[in-house]
Amino acid sequence: MSDPLKNLVESLIFVSQEPVTLDRLQAVCDGVPAAELQAAVDGLVADYAADGRGIHVLRVGGGWLFSTKPAHDREVRRLLQIERKNRLSPAGLETLAAIAYRQPVTQSEVSAIRGVDSTGALKTLLEKKLIKIVGRKKAPGNPLVYRTSDEFLLYLGLNGLDELPSEEEIAKILEEDKAGEA
């Protein structure tokens, strides 16, 4: 059952995002004949197919790839959704930062700071309750005005907005960065 080459192949297919081809396996495990590698892959495929398993080896794009089974699709998607919900995209984070440091702000002010239309990011942040609408600006078009919420402070574990790292502190960190590289 325990075959070192099969174990190696298992870890390689596991860690790869793209299908792992026989060529690729050969390039990585130098000196191992293709036939032995093929046998190891075959053994692995058989192992995963034999006893009811949660994952299986797919033959795709001329190589092999691990994948979950269709039967678990519903739960898998649910899990990924939860994980995604708990994470903020880089754009979301950037938008949140712009609002946190410049509040109260309007959508177009945030977009101007980021150099990118931030309507979508604002919507996501509203849904996640990290920001809130606090009124309208007395300006052409009366745009909505946003602020960070109490949940935002909770999320970051801050007692108040004055606890955010100051711009000077951030600048210092960045400066040291440069100095450190020099």
Place this chain on the structure above:
Amino acid sequence: MSDPLKNLVESLIFVSQEPVTLDRLQAVCDGVPAAELQAAVDGLVADYAADGRGIHVLRVGGGWLFSTKPAHDREVRRLLQIERKNRLSPAGLETLAAIAYRQPVTQSEVSAIRGVDSTGALKTLLEKKLIKIVGRKKAPGNPLVYRTSDEFLLYLGLNGLDELPSEEEIAKILEEDKAGEA
């Protein structure tokens, strides 16, 4: 051998980008009692530990996660075409240890423990996301307060902060050091 719940748990842990906690498993598999899920996980961990396998289930960061085994590091890096991961510098590790044991701490507290200005090391650890800013201390100057992050647990393969080397383990090392010098 083939247990549907164990298979489901396998595919969930496999697909996850972060340690899957029991809570999360429960949220995803609604209606399944925690005890059954725990049993399924235990079975899975045992399966992967038993027969020599290429990957294994890590108990880390309060949950479970698949990873490759140390023995396959070279081939994995070749396949992914990445360099060997660098260890932390001695200064970085020392700073991290000081934070891990004394958290929440400020920069000057860490520097005092080490007897050395630790601003640079803190910055590096922040960049590596091994520590995070969690607020400010109510003290003159309102300095920023640091804690270790979830990534820290993953980085060192700890299930929680309570798995940090204990006083007894540390005392043992100190004894050995003394003996070693003699």
Place this chain on the structure above:
Amino acid sequence: MPEAAAPPTVEDIALPPAAGAAEGYQVRLDVFEGPLDLLLFLIRKKKIDIHDIPIAAITRDYLGYLERKTEINLDREAEFLFIAALLIYIKSQMLLPRETDLAEGEDPRRVLVDRLVEYGKVKAACSLLREREDVQILQWKRSFIPPLSGESELEPLELSLFDLSESFFLLMKRRSTENVRTIRGRDVSVEAKMKELVDLLHERHMIDFLEYFEAHSSLEEALVSFFCILELIKSRVAVAVQDELFQTIRVWLRKDARRTAAHE
């Protein structure tokens, strides 16, 4: 830094500013992470009980060590000198005539001993944590979502064109500095490239943006590919996802596009 000990007896000792020194320390003063590290070393070498340090002897050793090291840079020197001052101050306190023996809490060495003990524990913990690190950095986790079966496609976080362009810009900058000679003329047709891309997406499910561009031998070809990808995203044939800032970008065909755009 301890505020307690004012160093009265030494001239020419500058108190260390909390100077923002970079991390390049350990090169100088060889293996020592700092003055406490050096002190622990000296104490251990002499096999001294840390709770009963002969201050005069240790101070002599410590200063002797500093004198040998002429190449200490200023920031570091301040840190080492600060502890030197503390040692000398403690020594002077020890020499004061007293009528009765000192109670333990009054021992002038106490301040230093407490710090050394705590620092020693951190050092010891480090050796254990290093062992863990050495194992962990050899274990690899996956940071991508495997292809999912089933029809309903999970909508991944979408990436803005700005981020995409930024990565591209950084990449091109790197490429042009890395190898200027690769820029050579060769006509690349947009249509051909577009077809090649769609085919590739079909075949592989997803492609790694950076890797894909790295594979191009000429800048021009890479540029054409980039605009093709932008076009595919704009026309909602493909989706680009970046999980984290500075990480690579992955490109997928949209589910609906997978059928329609399959063969045109």
